[in-house]
Amino acid sequence: MYQLFDYQQKLVDGARNALAEGHQGVLIVSPPGSGKSVVIAEIARLTTEKGGEVLFFVHRKELVNQIKDSFIKQGVNLNNCTIMTVGKVANRLNYLPKPNLIIVDESQHSRTKTYLKIFNYYSDVPRLGFTGSPWRLSGKGFKDIYSAMIEGPKVKWLIxxxxxxxxxxxxxxxxxxxxxxxxxxxxxxxxxxxxxxxxxxxxxxxxxxxxxxxxxxxxxxxxxxxxxxxxxxxxxxxxxxxxxxxxxxxxxxxxxxxxxxxxxxxxxxxxxxxxxxxxxxxxxxxxxxxxxxxxxxxxxxxxxxxxxxxxxxxxxxxxxxxxxxxxxxxxxDRDWTLEDRAKHPQRExxxxxxxxxxxxxxxxxxxASCHECPLCGHSFEAEFRKLAQDRRAELEKINLNAKELRERKKKEQKLLLRDPSTFTSLKEFAIYGKATGHKPGWAWHRAKAKGLVK
Incomplete structure (x- = not known):
């Protein structure tokens, strides 16, 4: 059997406590490589040990085989487990034994139709989702699938x-x-x-x-x-x-x-x-x-x-x-949430x-704050001096009259409708970056990558 680390045991306890509090769906978030399969196997063991039926599914066959190995190592009673890909589960809903607990790995996929079909069919069965990053390109959240979220340690802590x-x-x-x-x-x-x-x-x-x-x-x-x-x-x-x-x-x-x-x-x-x-x-x-x-x-x-x-x-x-x-x-460090996000992948x-x-x-x-590269010793002093000069130059331009301000606003609005890959100057990147909430160094890096900054 696996000997769980303290942070893994906290995830097990946190998930079980959340279910005991009445949450129908609980999402467990822990970084890639932190051992989520060990946590899954331990929860499955505790459930089957009491005679409960576990339904585990994931979207890829290779992951099914891996979790089976983890279940065996953890002493999970496989007679009380259904372990399949999500597609197979969706096609066998009328024949599978009704579970007492549903466990889903790589739960960032939970919004897809096949997953939702299973969740709706077993609407009265509590579910646990596991993921390293609860995030979708669409910006859509998970609060209608999972009502509670348990977070594991940050990557920096794990290192x-x-x-x-x-x-x-x-x-x-x-x-x-x-x-x-x-x-x-x-x-x-x-x-x-x-x-x-x-x-x-x-x-x-x-x-x-x-x-x-x-x-x-x-x-x-x-x-x-x-x-x-x-x-x-x-x-x-x-x-x-x-x-x-x-x-x-x-x-x-x-x-x-x-x-x-x-x-x-x-x-x-x-x-x-x-x-x-x-x-x-x-x-x-x-x-x-x-x-x-x-x-x-x-x-x-x-x-x-x-x-x-x-x-x-x-x-x-x-x-x-x-x-x-x-x-x-x-x-x-990243702030995860079950809520919807604005559809701006680069920002949120x-x-x-x-x-x-x-x-x-x-x-x-x-x-970006390094004046000297810790890997090779390269000095950034010249870049920092140039940045300071650029900032002073910007300060000298703030005395714009009302007409100039309106004209600049129109140009900014037009710029926001363009793809950043079409920009031809550091200034365009800087205007776009400031308007869309990017950090100050973003514009310089993007312009540098395009050869616009020497």
Whole structure:
């Protein structure tokens, strides 16, 4: 059996107390890699131990197999458990035994029709949802599904207390951001991602990996299967053992690739949306992000995949598509809520922590307040002096008459209707950033990434 850590036991107790208080739905939030499956297994054990029936479902088969293993290790009575993918449960509602408790993993998907169908069918059955990030691109909340939320520790606490590995992030953009277009769902369209991918020089991906993470067991996240295959090929051409695996890879071959990666026979594993949820390889110490996204959920799941704890392990995150500029560092404190949010992924899903910047010398992602890069020693004094001069220049322009103010307001309103990728000056980014609630450094970083700031 697992020996639960104190913070995991608090989640178990908090969930059970919330149900005892009469909440029909309780959402448990704990960061990726914090051991939610252990908490799920313990709650299932306590329920089945008293003869209760548990219904567990999740959206992917691989996650079903993993939770079965966790249940077995925790001594859960599987005779009192139904463990399936959400699709199978939805198609068997008339035949399944009625549960005393429903448990759902990766509950950020709870708003989809299949999940709601199950919840409505078992409307009188209490449910527990588990997620690392209760956040959806639509901005829609979860308060109609879960009436209480129990939060686990923050990422910073987990790192400090040796439950997640510390990390260093290196960030810059290899592709042309102007190619990216948002679809109706909020994230970038497949076509625009393909267009973006064509602007990335494959050799630059390999060079950066060799510079920052040479020899590390690495997962590379790509936007498409074809792109993942191309990246894997580029690694192999550089005499680095790399393979691609996806949902359409034959099961036997995919299992072999995964096992070879776990055993270290494969150094780099490239994939498209296959290894974001539940995949556990503790000695993987590097991830490479090659998929731009507007989804905070995707960003956290992928960037933190290398942060599973092992003694003396330091993780490396190489963000080559600038996702960190939208969401901050993985260890930024975030205020989760069950309420609806405004549909502004860059703003309401972003970091609640301090502003960040990229060192132009080593590409390390560091605090914006740093006058010297803690990774390579690069001095930012010249940049700070220029920023001070720019601010003084702005102060000199405040004596505008009423007509000038009206004209400026009209220009700002027109600017807000444009896509930031079309901006051609730091000033446009600054006006847009101030109007939309971004932090002061956001405009400088975006302009720098487009080559507008030297």
């Amino acid at each position: 400090k207390n040796h439950k997640l590995a510390p990390f260093t992030m290196y960030g810059y953009r290899l592709g042309d951001d102007s190619k990216l277009k948002r679809g109706s769902g909020g994230d970038y369209t497949s076509k625009s991602l393909d267009d973006f991918g064509k602007t990335i020089i494959r050799g630059d991906i390999i060079k950066s990996w060799q510079k920052f993470a040479n020899g590390r067991k690495t997962i590379v996240y790509c936007h498409s299967v074809q792109f993942a295959k191309e990246v894997a090929k580029a690694f192999r051409e550089a005499n680095i053992s790399a393979y691609e695996a996806d949902s359409k890879t034959p099961a036997n071959e995919r299992d072999r690739i995964m096992n070879d990666f776990r055993e270290g026979k494969i150094k780099v594993l490239c994939n498209c949306d296959l290894i974001s949820e539940g995949f556990n390889v503790p000695d993987c110490s590097c991830v490479v992000l090659l998929r731009p996204t507007e989804s905070l959920v995707v960003y956290l799941q992928q960037s933190m995949r290398c942060m599973r704890y092992q003694p003396d392990k330091d993780a490396i995150i190489i963000d080559q598509v600038g996702n960190f500029t939208r969401f901050g560092l993985p260890n930024a 899903g972003g970091s609640d922590g301090p502003a960040i910047k990229t060192c132009p010398e080593c590409f390390g992602v560091i605090l």
